[in-house]
Amino acid sequence: MQPSLIRDAIAEAAAAVVLPDGIAKLTCTGHVPDAVVAPHFFCGEYTTTFDRAMRRALDELEFTCRVLVSRTDDRASQRILDSLLAGSGTTSLKAAIEAARGAPGDYALGGLAHDLHVMRMQGYRWYEHAGVQYVGAELIIKVIGEGSA
Template identity: 55%
Template sequence: MDPGAIKEEIANSIRTAIPALNCFGYCPDSVPEPCFYVGEIEIDFDRAFQRGMDEMRVTCRLLVSRADDRAGQRALDTYLSGSGASSIKAAFHAARGAPGQPALGGLCDDLHLTRVQGYRMYEVGEVKFYGAELIVRIIGEG
């Protein structure tokens, strides 16, 4: 699996599903809100014999405005919903492709948004945002 290509395709997939969301396959220096970006990755090599499978865990972040505390958190909740036009969970599900087909346009075998954590205030530079981390599990050929 190519981590750089996977990070970019995750951002492209979310951008396609939710056009109003600014999406990056890397950690941006400045954050245009609302913003989704791919952050840290962890890779476990050799999860199957003969380089048969690697596993990657990707931490993505979702940041929204905190100009109004209630409206900002409502917006965050909408993106974190399990379904709907602005649901990141639904966007990840669409990026998996059809049953039996590889995910992310063939870059990996499968991916799954497994968890949301860190629902809190984040600071980027001197600007504060409401946000959350999204943990994505990706498997593919080694």
């Protein structure tokens, strides 16, 4: 698996969320940006566990992704963030990203991986990015795929 391609594909999938009228469209990147246009989703750090199956048959990548929301109004910002962190619905990052799993029997992320799973949300707090404060959270996403690819 190629981590850069996977990161970009996750960001592309996340961009499918639909926020309510009056809220800026979610911007998404597969890398840690120098600056963000909030609300913003990006793939940050990741770990790789090699050789989950013999002969390079399976590797596991675990991505720490962040979503940051402008804190112009703390209550409204947290409501927007909460909607992005919901487990289902049109505003749900989990639903949008897991839709990229494809149909049963298909490879995930347009053929880049065998499967993926948004495992958990963590770190719901204030974040500083490029000197600006945001309210945000992290999503942990597990991706599995062929190690020799």
